[in-house]
Amino acid sequence: MKKNISVLTDITAANTLLANGLRETFSEHHLLVLNVISASGAGKTTLLEETIEALGDEMSLAVIEGDPYTTIDSDRIEAAGVEAVQINTMGGCHLEANMIQKAIQQLDLTAFDLVIIENVGNLVCPSGWDLGEECKVVIAPITDGDDKPLKYPMAFQSAQAMVISKIDLEPYTRSQASVMAANALQINPELEIMPVSAYTGAGMEAWLAWIRRQVAKHKLKDK
Numbered sequence: 001m002k003k004n005i006s007v008l009t010d011i012t013a014a015n016t017l018l019a020n021g022l023r024e025t026f027s028e029h030h031l032l033v034l035n036v037i038s039a040s041g042a043g044k045t046t047l048l049e050e051t052i053e054a055l056g057d058e059m060s061l062a063v064i065e066g067d068p069y070t071t072i073d074s075d076r077i078e079a080a081g082v083e084a085v086q087i088n089t090m091g092g093c094h095l096e097a098n099m100i101q102k103a104i105q106q107l108d109l110t111a112f113d114l115v116i117i118e119n120v121g122n123l124v125c126p127s128g129w130d131l132g133e134e135c136k137v138v139i140a141p142i143t144d145g146d147d148k149p150l151k152y153p154m155a156f157q158s159a160q161a162m163v164i165s166k167i168d169l170e171p172y173t174r175s176q177a178s179v180m181a182a183n184a185l186q187i188n189p190e191l192e193i194m195p196v197s198a199y200t201g202a203g204m205e206a207w208l209a210w211i212r213r214q215v216a217k218h219k220l221k222d223k
Ligand SMILES: Nc1nc2c(ncn2[C@@H]2O[C@H](COP(=O)(O)OP(=O)(O)OP(=O)(O)O)[C@@H](O)[C@H]2O)c(=O)[nH]1
Pocket: 038, 039, 040, 041, 042, 043, 044, 045, 046, 047, 073, 120, 121, 122, 165, 166, 167, 168, 169, 196, 197, 198, 199, 200
């Protein structure tokens, strides 16, 4: 048992080392990298499609898609008009830094302001794997219940921003976005929380403004 724990520590330590190297590479290229994590079906790809539509003319962005097996999400992202690199984890439930290292070989890093990584749908282990990102963004749909930040604290602890997704459905649930936000702040008082509906566009402006601020901040920091 003791041995197992130390093996896992070794693997995550090697991952963190690699991720720190990636972060340096991204910084040299003045590139903001976001790592989007959530349970499966939370609306990550839909939010990215709407984000591409809104920001595509204003900044240059690419998406790295993590999925167990298919190219369904990267096909959707390409259809939305930007370059997408698919990583298939062959059943694996999270992305690791070595997968990102391989994926970026397919991207001309000098060509982008922003790369968004869509992690594998899973609210538990992606939060423990650094991918060299500047920020983690956790997406929590209102339909999953406003108690989720308390039940799965790691994702909310490790993120800098949180999107409460599918808020158009709030009236049909017994959850409240305000309660979900309060629960998330209990876990991480620093979280920037944005309730959004990708369907109606409610809250989209706040989300886009947050991205613009991160891109601008990152460029300043690089100088
Ligand atoms: N009502 C409503 N449905 C949404 C919204 N955003 C996404 N959905 C729906 O939620 C379902 C899952 O959306 P996806 O964007 O595929 O979710 P995902 O997190 O990328 O899923 P995985 O990649 O499989 O983990 C789809 O049926 C979407 O149309 C929203 O804002 N409101």
